[in-house]
Amino acid sequence: MNLASQDNSKNRRLVSRKLGLIAFLFIFGVECAKNQTLVAAGATAGRVRRQTAVLSLGAVVFNSNRTGNDEIYVMNADGSGPRQLRAAGADGWKIQGHAEWSPNGKHLAMFGGKDWKSSHVYVTDSEGRNPRRLTSRKNAHYVDPSRSPDGRTIVFTGCPARRCGPKDLEVFTLHVSGSQPEKQLTSDSIPDYDPYYSPDGKLIGWTSRVADTGEHGVWNIRLANADGSGVRFVTNDGNVNGYPAWSRDGKLIYFHRMVYGENPNFGIYVIRPDGQEMKVIAAAEEGNDEYRAT
Numbered sequence: 001m002n003l004a005s006q007d008n009s010k011n012r013r014l015v016s017r018k019l020g021l022i023a024f025l026f027i028f029g030v031e032c033a034k035n036q037t038l039v040a041a042g043a044t045a046g047r048v049r050r051q052t053a054v055l056s057l058g059a060v061v062f063n064s065n066r067t068g069n070d071e072i073y074v075m076n077a078d079g080s081g082p083r084q085l086r087a088a089g090a091d092g093w094k095i096q097g098h099a100e101w102s103p104n105g106k107h108l109a110m111f112g113g114k115d116w117k118s119s120h121v122y123v124t125d126s127e128g129r130n131p132r133r134l135t136s137r138k139n140a141h142y143v144d145p146s147r148s149p150d151g152r153t154i155v156f157t158g159c160p161a162r163r164c165g166p167k168d169l170e171v172f173t174l175h176v177s178g179s180q181p182e183k184q185l186t187s188d189s190i191p192d193y194d195p196y197y198s199p200d201g202k203l204i205g206w207t208s209r210v211a212d213t214g215e216h217g218v219w220n221i222r223l224a225n226a227d228g229s230g231v232r233f234v235t236n237d238g239n240v241n242g243y244p245a246w247s248r249d250g251k252l253i254y255f256h257r258m259v260y261g262e263n264p265n266f267g268i269y270v271i272r273p274d275g276q277e278m279k280v281i282a283a284a285e286e287g288n289d290e291y292r293a294t
Helices: 004-010 019-032
Strands: 036-038 048-054 059-064 071-076 083-086 095-101 107-113 120-125 143-147 153-158 170-175 192-197 203-211 218-225 240-246 253-258 267-271 279-282
Touching: 059 095, 071 095, 083 095, 107 143, 120 153, 143 192, 153 192, 170 192, 192 240, 203 240
Parallel strands: 095 143, 218 240
Antiparallel strands: 036 048, 048 059, 059 071, 071 083, 095 107, 107 120, 143 153, 153 170, 192 203, 203 218, 240 253, 253 267, 267 279
């Protein structure tokens, strides 16, 4: 998540204030996919940056800065019972985020550290305690971890060398034991974020910032086989497309989208992994803006 204030916090600060969209996404996420990332932000008690739902537990883990600091919370899938899992500064971390459930709901993967460049990928218990560090290289800016469907592998982004600039984030995988070397899946000048496995574990989809044009840059969804081969674009236009979320059967990818020149707000779309048949699920409207107002 952040380089040069993480590309202005990846140029993506979730500031949605539409409870209807949140309710839609909670229901959609629980119906569509176990361990599914939801593309929304919260209007309740501060900005909610990411949510993930576990169908078997009916629980949503999310990041919030309701206190002015990045903290990790959990709540019921209907939005009730929010409680803090990790306070700011826990375990000496000054940054933390992108908490994601393991498939069985017993663990969380997240990143944390003293600063952005020294962040690492950790696994904790379901309460966010007892963090175990998986990554090892210094100043690699490890962020955005998530688990494979079988729970054995973590996919994340980071820098392949100590030189770590805004264009250096690549996709990596690592065995959850941390006992095997990282495997770099991408190698290009396109910064990558938010990788997620397909439900069958055969594919990985992620968001890439492909150009700096437009108010927020150009973002598209890319896809590859789980071994990193066959990298291709799912969306490939001059707009903002991000946060790929797989349907349970893996036949569709849900994502958010902002179209330059049409609407300055985000809508929810769906597309096939081959890039065909893109459709609007929830139209763009005021309040669904992922970017901080300026």
